[in-house]
Amino acid sequence: MAEYRLPVRVYIEDTDAGGIVYYVNYLKFMERARTEWFRDRGHEKPALFGDDLMFVVHSVSIDYRRPARLDDCLVATARVTRAARTYFVMEQTVVRDDELLCSAEVKVACVTRGQMKPAAIPAAVLEAARS
Amino acid sequence: MAEYRLPVRVYIEDTDAGGIVYYVNYLKFMERARTEWFRDRGHEKPALFGDDLMFVVHSVSIDYRRPARLDDCLVATARVTRAARTYFVMEQTVVRDDELLCSAEVKVACVTRGQMKPAAIPAAVLEAARS
């Protein structure tokens, strides 16, 4: 399945006193890429869709290779590697030019908004995830 | 009216590449103090109370004097200076020992959760704000 690429500029809000991007914030960059990937497939409200369902992150495994710095121009990527009935799995990276800064596997589950029980991903969304 | 004082430790998440606390984050420290001040007066759910009402920040005026740094042990203060029917005004500071780091005036309004229309602060909450 195709890789989605989102440009991300590093602002002072993203950095920490180590002089680098605060490692937690790469997860935000990756989520922006997941969201835009979904929007790109025609889903205008990617995170909280419909009245009853929402996506939640079920697990993340992330490796940090090299730091990004203030004013860097990065790219956050998103690619679905598995789309099941109630969840999907994405491989995501943050790169600077050809350099890999970090990579992650993110499992996102569809749940009901009230009870947060696992729920089937709507067919149209699932189809988009698989394309 | 009495001043409330909340200890706040500075973590790496609070800092930026300038090596100091990211200036936006003082507003978070101040909000924690407002919240705990309310909790201290017996309101367990200070931000979103009841099913229909919530507090929103209407305006902030903040002055920065000196920077805080990683691992600093700060105190965020909160003191009501005016409590009206639909809003209250607080004077807040962040200090390190006897040193003033920043000070702000924050106006907080009570609104309905759906339409976000101005609403009367419940009597018990208002009384707490005035004590």
Add this chain to the structure above:
Amino acid sequence: MAEYRLPVRVYIEDTDAGGIVYYVNYLKFMERARTEWFRDRGHEKPALFGDDLMFVVHSVSIDYRRPARLDDCLVATARVTRAARTYFVMEQTVVRDDELLCSAEVKVACVTRGQMKPAAIPAAVLEAARS
């Protein structure tokens, strides 16, 4: 002086449990606009420039009118209203289409990186700020 306009998409990271953009985060949107406004004038490293100088926010006065929500497409604006020897003042807003969501006056000061003493803004930067 000309107004700079930066498109800003609202992601889940920007929101809070009130279902709206967390009010503190508008300051981040405004800072991105200030930064890009500077970059647009040829300053690639707007926040920490040179080895010895940096910009710090000296004071902010911000009014919140209407809330932004998840997935909104906003514009953050920045316009210099005063450029003095050691600081400048900007008028900034966040708008959604023609609707004003919040407006702020932000005073940004030039200081030395070590001692954080007031310092003259370099001539080229000041000229850019005034154009």
Add this chain to the structure above:
Amino acid sequence: MAEYRLPVRVYIEDTDAGGIVYYVNYLKFMERARTEWFRDRGHEKPALFGDDLMFVVHSVSIDYRRPARLDDCLVATARVTRAARTYFVMEQTVVRDDELLCSAEVKVACVTRGQMKPAAIPAAVLEAARS
């Protein structure tokens, strides 16, 4: 090795429009626990220590089980499971009463501040990590 436990209150800054704690923020809670665990062992400057060395997060694997909500009183835990020459590994959780909300394995590496090359953890720090 002993488990360290840090109480963490959930504020509005920690939540998102899903009405729950934004999943990325559990990593902040866990980092606070790591930091206080270190401080508890006598290291006042846990993140950026000495002039030449700092700790960076090398990898994180995190599982989310149940959501935390606004005003919750949580506990973030930290326990070293492996302390090697240039890195250590921690098992961390966030719990609410007896309920596990999320758990993570975090690998933290010691690097030089300039080049960010792997470096030996100072003996006193390593000893603390092992106690």
